Amino acid sequence: MTLYNPSDAARPSQRLYYIDWIRVLAFMILIFFHCAMPFVQFGWEIKNREHSIFLDRLIIWLHQWRLPLLFFISGVGVRFSLRKRSVAAFFGERVVRLFIPLVFAMFFTIPLQVYFEWLQTGKIHKSYWQFYPSVWAMTPYPEGSLTWSHMWFVVYLFVFTILLLPAFAVFKTKAMQTWAQRADVFFRYPISNLLLAIPFIGYYFTLYIRWPAQGSLLDDWFVFDSSITFYFLGFILADLPSFWDTCERYRRSFLGIVLVCVAFLFWKYYWTVELPKQQDTSLYIYGFFDGLQIWTIILTAVGYARRYMNFSNRRLTYLTPAVYPFYILHQTVIVATGYYVVQWNSAIGLKLAVLILVCFITILVIYHFLIRPFVIPRILFGLKPKRSDKPIHETYTVGTQPG
Secondary structure, three states, X not given: OOOOXXXXXXXXXXXXXXHHHHHHHHHHHHHHHHHHHHHOOOOOOOOOOOOOHHHHHHHHHHHHHHHHHHHHHXXXXXXXXXXXXXXHHHHHHHHHHHHHXXXXXXXXXXXXXHHHHHHHHOOOOOOHHHHHHHHHHOOEOOOOOEOOHHHHHHHHHHHHHHHHHHHHHHHOOHHHHHHHHHHHHHHHOHHHHHHOOHHHHHHHHHOOOOOOOOOOOXXXXXXXXXXXXXXXHHHHHOOOHHHHHHHHHOHHHHHHHHXXXXXXXXXXXXXXXXXXXXXXXXXXXXXXXXXXXXXXXXXXXXXXXXXXXXXXXXXXXXXXXXXXXXXXXXXXXXXXXXXXXXXXXXXXXXXXXXXXXXXXXXXXXXXXXXXOOOHHHHHHOOOOOOOOOOOOOOOOEEEOOOO
């Protein structure tokens, strides 16, 4: 079964390289985001003495849509994965590729982040090897040193997978495939794509103030509900060719909506770095524009990527499997390096540039020489045991339309 529109049978098909490109670029943005975090006013593991108001404004904007985009693309990946395996086999694979890297990171890479954070704040004054046994006391952060930190994204993906397994099984049935073919017609119109922003706007109205973002899973209902919705929508829409065709055909219109939302949000909220803190009219205005902004950014990214980035090259072949190990390692490398960089008597721009460069080079060296060639490190960092040079979506095709 392929992402294919029968009406396009006479046209040549394209491989879904653009899905890989979106994923790679989204994770690059994520690395930049965390490299900038020491230099903004928001709390983080390592902090510079001064912060940049420019970075404050940029980071608060990026924070709105960077992870929703990744949750959506992750949902698309689930649909592709389930085409060639049973739900039980899929879940077994997710245990290996999500749960094992999570546990490994919590005990062997993330503790470095806690160590350098506590070192900077003066909570401890000892070597890492004297600090490390505290991790095995199993006391959760912040009282203890055991935390999933940035790996909360993986925790949520794993929990979403467990919760949605029954739905995944239902959608593999013939009845649901027939329903999908009928529902596909609905997404030929751009307004249909835009209407999918409604649940996200609703989450702002009902959950945003009461449940602020924490990444703590059990009391994080705004992030939890919105994230699982992005994830499930990616799964559902992956098999609706009209959705993808409409994203490409109306990409300029979606971009126009994004620009209007961005302009308004910067004028009203981001420029002063002040978001709503109570349930009032300001929240409803913010929720409408931000919910619409996030969803139309996803539509725009899909549309432009499908139009201009549906190709492969050596970089994509190399980077597609590298994304996950990069994600697991990046924040630990940034915190460890940032601890020393923020002590320099230098401009923020120089410190940020050095941090980005050191982060990419360090992770690239670790990935290329210590993870990529060997079976056990590959498993611990979420890769398949056997190395493959094929992008993950290479075998799937989608009907093309001019746009």
